[in-house]
Amino acid sequence: xxxxxxxxxxxxxxxxxxxxxVTFILLYLIPADPARQIAGRSATAKTVANIRAxxxxxxxxxxxxxxxxxxxxxxxMGRSYLQRAEVSxxxxxxxxxxxxxxxxxIVTELILGLTIGxxxxxxxxxxxxxxxxxxxxVSISAPQFVIGILLLYFFSIQFQLLPIGGYGTFAHLxxxxxxxxxLGAGWYSRMMRSSMIDVLHQxxxxxxxxxxxxxxxxxxxxxxxxxxxxxxxxVGIDIGLFMSGIVVVESVFGWPGIGQLAWQAIQRIDIPxxxxxxxxxxxxxxxxxxxxxxxxxxxxxRIKIK
Amino acid sequence: MTKIFxxxxxxxxxxxxxxxxxxxxxxxxxxxxxxxxKDDVATLDPAIGYDWQNWSMIKSxxxxxxxxxxxxxxxxxxxxxxxxxxxxxTIHVFKMKNGIKxxxxxxxxxxxxxxxxxxxxxxxxQSPGAGFFGMIDGFDSWNAGKGSELSGVKVIDExxxxxxxxxxxxxxxxxxxxxxxxxxxxxxxxxxGEDFGRKPVxxxxxxxxxxxxxxxxVFEAFDEYHRTGVPKLENxxxxxxxxxxxxxxxxQQGMADxxxxxxxxxxxxxxxxxxxxxxxxxxxxxxxxxxxxxxTRMAPFDNVMVRKAVNxxxxxxxxxxxxxxRAVPANQPLPPTMPGYAKDYKGxxxxxxxxxxxxxxxxxxxxxxxxxxxxxxxxxxRIAQAIQQDLSAIGIKAEIRNLAQANVIAAGGEPDQAPMxxxxxxxxxxxxxxxxxxxxxxxxxxxxxxxGWNWSWYCNEKLDARAAEADSMTDxxxxxxxxxxxxxxxxxxxxxxxxxxxxxxxxxxxxSDKIDGDGTLFVDPVHIPVNYDYIFSTQAK
Numbered sequence: 001x002x003x004x005x006x007x008x009x010x011x012x013x014x015x016x017x018x019x020x021x022v023t024f025i026l027l028y029l030i031p032a033d034p035a036r037q038i039a040g041r042s043a044t045a046k047t048v049a050n051i052r053a054x055x056x057x058x059x060x061x062x063x064x065x066x067x068x069x070x071x072x073x074x075x076x077m078g079r080s081y082l083q084r085a086e087v088s089x090x091x092x093x094x095x096x097x098x099x100x101x102x103x104x105x106i107v108t109e110l111i112l113g114l115t116i117g118x119x120x121x122x123x124x125x126x127x128x129x130x131x132x133x134x135x136x137x138v139s140i141s142a143p144q145f146v147i148g149i150l151l152l153y154f155f156s157i158q159f160q161l162l163p164i165g166g167y168g169t170f171a172h173l174x175x176x177x178x179x180x181x182x183l184g185a186g187w188y189s190r191m192m193r194s195s196m197i198d199v200l201h202q203x204x205x206x207x208x209x210x211x212x213x214x215x216x217x218x219x220x221x222x223x224x225x226x227x228x229x230x231x232x233x234x235v236g237i238d239i240g241l242f243m244s245g246i247v248v249v250e251s252v253f254g255w256p257g258i259g260q261l262a263w264q265a266i267q268r269i270d271i272p273x274x275x276x277x278x279x280x281x282x283x284x285x286x287x288x289x290x291x292x293x294x295x296x297x298x299x300x301x302r303i304k305i306k
Numbered sequence: 307m308t309k310i311f312x313x314x315x316x317x318x319x320x321x322x323x324x325x326x327x328x329x330x331x332x333x334x335x336x337x338x339x340x341x342x343x344k345d346d347v348a349t350l351d352p353a354i355g356y357d358w359q360n361w362s363m364i365k366s367x368x369x370x371x372x373x374x375x376x377x378x379x380x381x382x383x384x385x386x387x388x389x390x391x392x393x394x395x396t397i398h399v400f401k402m403k404n405g406i407k408x409x410x411x412x413x414x415x416x417x418x419x420x421x422x423x424x425x426x427x428x429x430x431x432q433s434p435g436a437g438f439f440g441m442i443d444g445f446d447s448w449n450a451g452k453g454s455e456l457s458g459v460k461v462i463d464e465x466x467x468x469x470x471x472x473x474x475x476x477x478x479x480x481x482x483x484x485x486x487x488x489x490x491x492x493x494x495x496x497x498x499g500e501d502f503g504r505k506p507v508x509x510x511x512x513x514x515x516x517x518x519x520x521x522x523x524v525f526e527a528f529d530e531y532h533r534t535g536v537p538k539l540e541n542x543x544x545x546x547x548x549x550x551x552x553x554x555x556x557x558q559q560g561m562a563d564x565x566x567x568x569x570x571x572x573x574x575x576x577x578x579x580x581x582x583x584x585x586x587x588x589x590x591x592x593x594x595x596x597x598x599x600x601x602t603r604m605a606p607f608d609n610v611m612v613r614k615a616v617n618x619x620x621x622x623x624x625x626x627x628x629x630x631x632r633a634v635p636a637n638q639p640l641p642p643t644m645p646g647y648a649k650d651y652k653g654x655x656x657x658x659x660x661x662x663x664x665x666x667x668x669x670x671x672x673x674x675x676x677x678x679x680x681x682x683x684x685x686x687x688r689i690a691q692a693i694q695q696d697l698s699a700i701g702i703k704a705e706i707r708n709l710a711q712a713n714v715i716a717a718g719g720e721p722d723q724a725p726m727x728x729x730x731x732x733x734x735x736x737x738x739x740x741x742x743x744x745x746x747x748x749x750x751x752x753x754x755x756x757x758g759w760n761w762s763w764y765c766n767e768k769l770d771a772r773a774a775e776a777d778s779m780t781d782x783x784x785x786x787x788x789x790x791x792x793x794x795x796x797x798x799x800x801x802x803x804x805x806x807x808x809x810x811x812x813x814x815x816x817x818s819d820k821i822d823g824d825g826t827l828f829v830d831p832v833h834i835p836v837n838y839d840y841i842f843s844t845q846a847k
Contacts, residue, residue, distance in 0.1 A: 030712070030713070031712070031713050031716045031717070032710075032712030032713060032715070032716055033716065033757065036715075036716075036719075036757055037712065038432055038434065039432070039434055040356050040434025040435065040437075043434060043436070043437050044437055044440075045755055045756070045757060045758075046449075046450070047429070047436060047437060047449070048757060050429050050450075050451070051432050054429075054430075054432065079500070082348045082349075083346065083348050083349060083503075084348075084349050084351070084354060084500060084503055085500075085501065085503075085504060090519065093519050093520075094519065094520055097520070149551070152552065152555070156555070157555055157559070160559075164552055164555050164556050164559065164561065165547070165548055165549075165552045165556075166521075166545070166547075166548075167520075167521055167547075168521075250547075251547075251549060252549060252552070253552075254545075254546070254547030254548045254549070254552065255520075255547070256518075256519065256520025256521045256546075256547055257520070260520055260547055261346075261520070264345050264346055267345075268345075269710070269712045
């Protein structure tokens with residue numbers, strides 16, 4: 001077990017190294033000169049050259065990369081070109097909001113997805129099943145910015161129940177987590193439905209029923225716990241999905257997390273910030289996957305790690 | 307560059323016969339207003355900030371020696387009590403007002419002026435505004451990192467500063483009114499280090515009370531501000547992270563008082579067609595021109611006949627309709643509200659038939675293929691399509707290259723990359739209301755360098771000499787003569803047709819019923835979206 005974890009951590013470190021290299025080179029290839037951006041339109045060529053030298057932009061790309069990497073292992077992600085503040089400070093200031101949104105979206109998607117999946121499986125091929133599956137199909141397909149704006153329109157403008165974007169109270173959290181959670185809810189409801197149907201056809205369920213256990217008890221005591229196992233493993237992998245989702249959702253709702261930071265940085269080609277957010281997201285995704293792999297044998301001892 | 311390289315003085319309704327804004331002395335003090343923005347505030351350091359959003363915020367936090375009358379482009383003494391110019395136009399002496407304090411309570415002295423100008427021109431500061439101060443004596447060596455001071459700025463006594471210029475320059479007082487010339491306290495800059503942009507200390511009407519990244523920035527009135535009765539508002543809150551459409555909904559629900567990013571284009575007609583909403587929209591001019599550049603170093607645009615033909619091919623009225631009439635058609639580089647605008651100049655007529663004849667005279671009867679570079683955000687691709695259709699009507703086949711802003715700017719800065727560029731979203735907006743500001747970087751030889759902004763690569767040395775001569779007319783009695791000289795320079799540029807001037811954007815400020823003040827304050831040329839210092843709350847007692 002310990003060897004396995006160590007091996008996986010080593011693999012993760014290599015993956016992160018690869019991601020940082022590819023991202024760095026891609027950003028380097030963008031035909032935009034950061035020194036010119038900092039210098040502004042009234043700068044002379046001399047000023048631009050001077051700034052380029054100060055930032056070390058004249059060095060070969062690999063030297064720049066290793067310099068960045070050297071800073072990174074010491075926790076230094078450089079300074080934002082635009083905001084002229086430490087990237088690590090900018091990201092740290094925004095992580096709590098993103099984590100809060102992510103946790104709340106995971107709770108939302110699990111509650112919604114599992115409930116829908118269970119109801120659908122128990123009413124297989126009936127009207128309720130078909131309606132819910134259409135719903136899950138829509139929630140998987142609809143772009144998140146459309147769902148976000150529709151929810152805003154109905155709940156904040158028409159019914160005036162919730163605030164129009166922003167951050168701070170529980171009320172502010174509802175619509176963004178719903179928008180983010182609906183996509184996952186669609187996936188989970190479909191997975192839960194088929195997983196339930198699988199389990200319902202297993203021999204031990206028939207045996208349980210034959211023993212005379214009430215249907216209700218069989219479902220809550222045997223079917224759901226068995227059907228839910230493969231789903232839990234998915235949550236870790238979900239983090240990757242969230243990382244792309246928060247860029248859109250945080251922008252629509254004015255949620256001050258790293259997704260919003262990334263979007264602003266991309267629009268203004270603030271390379272150190274784009275780089276920093278990419279690294280942090282990559283770490284989150286790699287850790288999420290690792291966590292998923294470690295959780296599965298813990299909740300289902302039938303699965304063994306080698 | 308709407309976002310990145312903003313410049314200050316956009317709207318200008320009142321140049322020429324300047325009427326001062328009716329600053330309502332009796333307006334009550336107190337109350338607050340909320341301004342919405344999509345993006346985080348980049349910085350509030352006056353030496354660094356150079357975008358739409360922080361330009362006006364910095365104006366309210368800091369003061370320079372010079373400023374503008376509210377709602378106008380008329381220069382006035384701000385921290386200076388008076389200023390004099392030597393007869394040869396090279397020595398400016400500023401006498402400062404007494405008893406003006408920074409937000410930290412310390413009184414401002416002449417040494418602070420020297421420190422602030424040396425700071426902005428110091429290469430270590432990396433200020434995007436350093437180049438504006440190039441006329442100050444000793445700038446070249448100081449800005450190259452040599453020497454221990456900027457020799458042209460001298461402290462005469464506690465309240466007197468003398469600034470020596472290396473050449474007479476009629477724009478110098480405007481430069482001293484730029485944010486980059488704001489006076490900052492050395493001790494606060496030293497204490498904050500690189501984070502001064504997050505912990506600004508100035509002497510403006512407001513001081514920073516709160517800054518929560520991604521959420522809000524709050525200003526509160528500075529009690530010891532040097533103008534009594536100003537500011538009117540007790541607080542200004544900037545709500546950050548709101549998409550323009552969400553921001554509009556907030557304003558309509560009474561949760562915001564003005565839109566920092568403006569009325570979203572998709573909702574513009576809806577707002578304007580509703581009398582209840584449109585009564586709160588104030589329209590003003592902008593010191594802006596949108597244009598198509600033609601690279602005069604790339605065939606066939608090296609032929610003036612081809613450039614003239616393109617000028618005659620573009621249907622500008624249709625392009626203005628595409629953006630819902632939020633602009634007026636242009637026929638010359640200067641916008642109508644800029645001094646020096648040639649009212650009687652007719653420009654090139656819209657005449658596709660004439661354009662075709664001109665093309666065939668140039669030996670291109672069968673037309674040619676080229677590329678049109680465009681910034682990929684709405685409405686620019688739609689405008690580019692209209693241009694493409696107009697060009698195809700005279701036989702020019704233009705392929706549209708939709709690119710990110712930085713990529714278009716990079717292509718324009720290379721001598722052989724972009725045959726044509728539509729400037730939308732990156733277009734020139736003057737830094738200060740003076741005709742010279744539309745020349746040097748975008749039409750003069752100095753800008754026709756790698757990485758420059760003269761995307762036509764147009765360089766006419768005779769015009770350069772005339773421009774330098776016009777800018778040396780510093781004698782206040784020669785204002786009209788200088789203006790006429792500039793007027794003729796721009797008309798002569800059009801004979802060489804390096805650009806197709808397409809339109810001048812108008813400004814539309816949407817405000818709530820909770821704030822009020824003279825209309826000019828809401829389209830203030832220097833304060834975008836509004837002049838926070840003089841607007842008052844209708845709910846204050």
